[in-house]
Amino acid sequence: MELYKENQLKIYNSLSKSKELFKTVTEGRVGMYVCGPTVYSNVHLGNVRTFMSFDMVFRYLLHLGYKVRYVRNITDAGHLENDADEGEDRIAKKARLEEIEPMEVVQRYTVDFHNVTKKYNFLPPSIEPTATGHIVEQIEMIQEIISKGFAYEVNGSVYFDVIEYNKTNNYGILSGRNIEDAIHNTRTLDGQSEKKNPQDFALWKKADERHIMRWSSPWSDGFPGWHLECSVMSSKYLGEQIDIHGGGMDLKFPHHECEIAQSHCCSGKQPVNYWMHANMLLLNGQKMAKSTGNHILPDAILTGNNKILTKAFSVSVVRFFIMQAHYRSILDFSNDALLASEKGCNKLMESIKVLKSLTAGKTSDFDVKAWKQKCYDAMNDDFNTPILIANLFEAVKFINLAKDNKATITADDLTILKETLHAFVFDVLGLLDDEKKQDSNKIDGVVELLIKLRKEARENKDWALSDQIRDELLVLGIQLKDGREGTTFTIS
Ligand SMILES: [Zn+2]
Numbered sequence: 001m002e003l004y005k006e007n008q009l010k011i012y013n014s015l016s017k018s019k020e021l022f023k024t025v026t027e028g029r030v031g032m033y034v035c036g037p038t039v040y041s042n043v044h045l046g047n048v049r050t051f052m053s054f055d056m057v058f059r060y061l062l063h064l065g066y067k068v069r070y071v072r073n074i075t076d077a078g079h080l081e082n083d084a085d086e087g088e089d090r091i092a093k094k095a096r097l098e099e100i101e102p103m104e105v106v107q108r109y110t111v112d113f114h115n116v117t118k119k120y121n122f123l124p125p126s127i128e129p130t131a132t133g134h135i136v137e138q139i140e141m142i143q144e145i146i147s148k149g150f151a152y153e154v155n156g157s158v159y160f161d162v163i164e165y166n167k168t169n170n171y172g173i174l175s176g177r178n179i180e181d182a183i184h185n186t187r188t189l190d191g192q193s194e195k196k197n198p199q200d201f202a203l204w205k206k207a208d209e210r211h212i213m214r215w216s217s218p219w220s221d222g223f224p225g226w227h228l229e230c231s232v233m234s235s236k237y238l239g240e241q242i243d244i245h246g247g248g249m250d251l252k253f254p255h256h257e258c259e260i261a262q263s264h265c266c267s268g269k270q271p272v273n274y275w276m277h278a279n280m281l282l283l284n285g286q287k288m289a290k291s292t293g294n295h296i297l298p299d300a301i302l303t304g305n306n307k308i309l310t311k312a313f314s315v316s317v318v319r320f321f322i323m324q325a326h327y328r329s330i331l332d333f334s335n336d337a338l339l340a341s342e343k344g345c346n347k348l349m350e351s352i353k354v355l356k357s358l359t360a361g362k363t364s365d366f367d368v369k370a371w372k373q374k375c376y377d378a379m380n381d382d383f384n385t386p387i388l389i390a391n392l393f394e395a396v397k398f399i400n401l402a403k404d405n406k407a408t409i410t411a412d413d414l415t416i417l418k419e420t421l422h423a424f425v426f427d428v429l430g431l432l433d434d435e436k437k438q439d440s441n442k443i444d445g446v447v448e449l450l451i452k453l454r455k456e457a458r459e460n461k462d463w464a465l466s467d468q469i470r471d472e473l474l475v476l477g478i479q480l481k482d483g484r485e486g487t488t489f490t491i492s
Pocket residue numbers: 034035036230255
């Protein structure tokens with residue numbers, strides 16, 4: 001259903017600093033790019049919050065009937081320790097410390113990231129490109145930027161000339177930084193740097209002898225600057241003008257500002273129509289960050305294995321907790337906050353169960369259509385999930401009254417109520433349907449039982465029965481595989 005036609009979605013655009021009506025470049029289609037993780041360490045819960053915010057955006061756009069191409073990259077090269085193009089490559093450093101190959105680091109933490117996104121019920125992006133998979137395209141973009149006069153080469157490295165760009169364009173358009181002020185306030189270069197100006201940023205860095213991750217280029221054996229990959233991969237897969245570009249608030253400057261400059265000088269267009277930035281998660285009143293050690297791992301929440309937790313929490317509770325705050329607000333993490341979310345989440349899930357057993361009456365004491373509209377209004381107002389959840393609890397209140405026979409609802413309204421509640425709770429907020437999980441547990445149990453009976457049949461040389469069990473399960477889409485360790489199965 002093309003619900004987007006009747007829903008006027010408004011998105012807060014970090015570029016204009018205002019809520020704007022969402023208009024896509026192509027009718028019915030959305031191109032969305034989100035800066036993915038640099039895979040040199042385990043993702044922490046703060047990262048999870050950022051990616052979950054965009055998972056929710058992706059889910060709502062899909063719910064509205066848009067065809068969405070969602071690109072989320074993996075940074076596997078070029079991300080240095082600090083923003084001034086200095087320090088070691090984060091992945092290379094980890095590889096050096098652990099005495100393994102950089103690509104082993106990449107593989108280990110990419111797998112970890114995928115495990116987390118799967119556990120936390122994120123929908124997979126449509127494309128997940130890597131920086132190292134796009135070196136050729138990055139070299140081509142650097143050549144284009146040089147040919148337009150906005151980059152220069154020094155000793156095998158190439159830098160973007162921010163001052164030159166700013167003469168005819170606005171470097172600072174997104175972050176609001178004034179480049180003239182910045183130049184004024186920076187001390188003169190100490191002669192160590194090759195850059196013309198400290199504000200310039202690397203497009204290509206010549207690798208020193210120690211640097212393992214290197215590729216040949218017209219300038220030197222080296223590696224691309226971190227900002228470049230996102231300009232390259234977003235334009236390659238989504239075109240010169242994309243609908244939504246997202247990321248954490250901390251990426252606004254310099255990363256996203258640099259992306260705009262790079263893309264703009266190649267295409268002459270503003271590369272992104274709606275810039276979205278998700279706010280951070282605090283722990284002990286401070287930003288969760290790997291570098292400071294002030295963080296908690298997503299797995300620890302699910303096992304309860306951390307000294308600040310009194311127990312384990314489910315994925316749904318964590319999603320509920322994160323969705324109770326607007327994605328642009330700062331959110332404070334604590335055990336108490338999770339306990340409160342657990343109460344709320346359980347109440348919501350309980351009412352969904354109760355809803356199944358409600359019987360229809362002749363009249364409705366609940367204006368379902370108005371309520372449904374309020375749910376959409378909340379989401380259309382820059383994905384306001386806390387207001388949506390407050391609205392969902394209006395329905396919970398009604399369901400509990402109806403359960404106690406203190407209110408009635410017609411059959412038609414009951415259908416709308418069920419459909420709407422399911423859509424928002426499971427499809428949009430992405431909470432997990434525990435009943436579905438229980439059902440699948442039951443199916444697993446039944447298949448295990450049949451495998452056991454088939455084994456007995458084989459031991460009795462009753463091949464006909466053994467084959468019958470296997471073949472009839474296959475018809476149902478359940479494939480048995482006999483191996484040395486016994487029989488396993490897959491359900492398609
Ligand atoms: Zn990026």
